[in-house]
Amino acid sequence: MAKENAQNFVEQIADIDVDFPKWYTDVVIKTQLVDYGPVRGTMVIRPYGYAIWENIQKELDKRFKATGHKNAYFPLLIPMSFFTKEAEHVEGFAPEVAVVTHAGGEELAEPLAIRPTSETIIGNMYSKWLQSYRDLPILINQWANVMRWEKTTRPFLRTSEFLWQEGHTVHATEEEAMEETLKMLGVYKEFAENCLAIPVLTGRKTEKEKFAGAVATFGMEAMMKDGKSLQAGTSHYLGQNFAKAFDIKFLDKDGSQKLGYTTSWGVSTRLIGALIMAHGDKRGLVLPPVIAPVQAVIVPIAAKKGGVMEACADIRAKLEQAGMRVELDDSDNSPGWKFNEWEMRGVPVRIEVGPRDLENGKVVLFRRDTCTKDFYALDDVVAEVSALLKTVQKDMLESARVRRDERITDADDMAGILSAVDGGKFVRAGWCGCRECEDAIKAETAASARIMTEESTHEKCAVCGKPSKHTVIFARAY
C-alpha cells in the first residue's frame, strides 16, 4: 500500500553502521512489517510482517506435532489470586500485569490479569484433568497473545502485547521433565538454524536471569549485527514448583499420589526482530527463503516490449506450480525503483526478465544475501531458482555463523569484558557463581550473563578471581 509515496525508500533508511537503532525502526516501518498501535507500547503486525509469523508458526507447529504435542486454548483472563500461589512467579510478573477491574458494566469481585504467561491457569486446569499415571505425559502447546506492561518498548522486541506459543507439559519424573525441557530447546535451535538461518548459542541461564518460578531456564541467544544478544527462546524446567502451587498430582502405578514435574517453553514475535537484526544490511531486510513471505520476485525489464510480460507470467506460473512463493511486479514503477523496493523488503531472489536476455534464452537471477547476480538458462528457471533458494538459505546461516564466531572473545577480568562488549562482541569469562559478581559486571559493562556454557574454559572468576564455577557468555542484550 501507499507505494507511490515511497520513491526514495532506500535513502530513507538510516545508515546501519552509524545508527543501528534508527536503522531498525526505519526498516520495520518502511517495509510495512509493523506499525505503532494507538495505545502506547502496542504494535500492529501488518500483512508483510504477519506473513513471516505465519511461516514461523507453520514450521514450528509441524515440529511440535512431530514431537507429540497438541494445541489447545486457555483463557486470556487469570484471577489475580492465581499468581500469588507461586511466590517467585508473582514477584516476577505482578509488576507487569494489565488488570481488568470492570466488565459488563460492573466492577468485578476479583480483578483479573491479562495473561503475561499461562503457567498458573494451565496448572489449574491440569490439576483437574490429571488423574492417573496413564494420563502422563501431558503435552500441550498454545498459540496466543500475551501482555506484559513494559516501560520502554520497540516493535517486535518489546511490546506490551505480543504473539507467542507456550508449551506446557507434565511428566511423571524429574528425568522425563528435564528431557522434555532440553528436547524443546533442541527443537528451537534446529528451527532457528534451519529456518531462520540464525546460529544460536544454547545453555542454562543463571539464577538471576531465569524465569520467575522455574528451577532452571535454558535459553537460546542470537547475535545481532550490532554485536548485542537477543534472547530468541527459552525452555524452563519447573520441577514441582507449579505442581505444588496448583496441586498437579496423579495416582502412580504403586497406588500412591505423586506430584508431577512440569515444563514450559516459548518463542514469540520477537523472532521477527531477530531475523531483521541478524541478517539485515544497509539496503534493508534480508530474509531467509524458508521464512520469506515472497521467495522470488519477477521484475520485467522494458515490460512493454513484445513477449516480456508473457514470459514473466509464464515463469510465475511455473514457480508457483513448483510450490514457491512468487510475486510478479507489474506496477508502473521503473525497474530500478522495483530493485530498490524488493531489496529493502528482503526478497531472497530477484528474477530479471528483459527482451535481449529472452532472445538469448537467458534470465538474470539476483540473490539478496550477497547482492550478486548472474545469467541462467530460461528453460531451467524453475530448477535454478529452487536451487538458488536452497543455496541462499544455507549460505545465510553459514555467513551468520562466521560473523558471530569472529565476534566471540574471551576475557579474564572486568576490563576485558568491558572492552569486548564495547567492541560489539560476546565475551566468554569465568564466573564464581555469586550474584554480586554478576551484578558488578552488569553495573560496570551493561552486559548480562546470557548463558552458561557446557564446557568450562576459564579457571577464575573475572570479577573476584575466586575459582570459576561456570564459564559464562556475557553480552549486552535486547
Added chain:
Amino acid sequence: MAKENAQNFVEQIADIDVDFPKWYTDVVIKTQLVDYGPVRGTMVIRPYGYAIWENIQKELDKRFKATGHKNAYFPLLIPMSFFTKEAEHVEGFAPEVAVVTHAGGEELAEPLAIRPTSETIIGNMYSKWLQSYRDLPILINQWANVMRWEKTTRPFLRTSEFLWQEGHTVHATEEEAMEETLKMLGVYKEFAENCLAIPVLTGRKTEKEKFAGAVATFGMEAMMKDGKSLQAGTSHYLGQNFAKAFDIKFLDKDGSQKLGYTTSWGVSTRLIGALIMAHGDKRGLVLPPVIAPVQAVIVPIAAKKGGVMEACADIRAKLEQAGMRVELDDSDNSPGWKFNEWEMRGVPVRIEVGPRDLENGKVVLFRRDTCTKDFYALDDVVAEVSALLKTVQKDMLESARVRRDERITDADDMAGILSAVDGGKFVRAGWCGCRECEDAIKAETAASARIMTEESTHEKCAVCGKPSKHTVIFARAY
C-alpha cells in the same frame, strides 16, 4: 486423558430427545472438546476441540487467501474513546466490554477495552495507511480472541472470550463494498456446506438484528437438531459509517478526497457448537470428515491373535501415507468399549480388523453417520476408506438438508408462528417491516427474525395484516 474413568461414557450422556441442552453439555465435556475455565463464562478449548478449530481455520484461511485477503494482527486493547466515535456501535458494544483500568502497577490515564470486535481500532489504522485510490481495496483478515461479557454463557455458543476471524476491508465505491460483503457471505455458505456439512439459509438481517454500526448485515443461519437456529456467520456492509467516524479517506483519480466504504465479516468458535448440534445423535458427536480431527479409527478385534496388530499398523501407515488422519486404538480396553468411545467422539469411519476377517482378506468399515457397517476387501482398504469418507461427507450434508427442509413451514398469523416454533420448526411469514410487529412476535413466541428471504412468498404481515414488505424466516435461536 483419564480414559480409565470413563467405562460408561455413553450411558452418561443425557437422552438427546428428552433433554437437548443437557445432552449438549454432556457431549462437549465428556468428549473433551472443552472445559470450563476458572473465571465465570470462560472456556478452555481442549486438544480435541482445538483440532476441529485448526481444521476450520485451515479451510477458511485458504478461501480468504484465494479471494485476495491477507492476514494481519491488531492490538487487543482499544481506547474506550474509540467506541464513542460511532454512535450505534458504542450503544451495541459498550455494555458488554471488559475494561482494563490498571497496568504496570499504575492506574491508566484512559481505560482500555478488550476488543469485542475490531472495527474501531482497525479503522483508526486504515485512516493512517490509506492515501490514494491505488491503495484500494484494502483486504485484511485477522485471527484473534475477542471478549464480550455475557450474562448467560455456554461452551462454544456464548462465552465471554471466544476465538474468531474478522475480515475488514475498504473499497472505493458502494458497489464494490457490497460485492465484497456478499462474496464473503458466499464463501461462508460454501464452507459451511462443503466442510461442515451444514446447509445454511443466508439473507439480510432486519434492522433490529443487524450489527451495531452496520448499514446492512447479512447472516447465515443453521438449523440445530432441536429445531432452533444458530447464527453461524455474518457479513456486514458498513457503508461510510466507520469511514466517517475514523476518517478513512483517499485521494481519488479525479484529485478529490473521498471517504471509503468498509465491510467486516466474521465466524467464530461458535461453529464448533453448530457442528455438534447440527449432526450429533444419541451416541454423541457425528463429525464430517473434512473437519474431523480423526477421520478413521482402527480397532483391533482379538488384538493378541497373530497378525492382527501388524495388519492394523500396516493399514494405519497406508492411510496416513494417503493423507488421512488416522488413530489406531491399541489400548487395553475391550473392542465394545472402544466402539462406544470413538462413536461418542464422532469419528466418521471405524475400521475393525479381526483374525477371521483377515483370513478372508476382509475388514469391516463402520460409518458413524448412519451407524451401519459392511465388509470391504483388505487390499482395497485405502481406496475404500477414502471413498467412504467422501460419501459420508456428502451424505451428511444431504441428510441435514432433508432434515431442515422438512422443518421449514409457513404461517399467516401469530398462532401459526407459535405452533411452528413450538414444534421445533423454522417458519416463513410475511412482515410489514415495522419494529412493533417484529417485537410482538418475539414477545409472544420467543422467535426472532433470522433472515429476510430473497423471494417474497407472503402477501400480508402475520401480525398486523398490512401488506408484507419482506418474507422472513422466524425461529427460536441460540
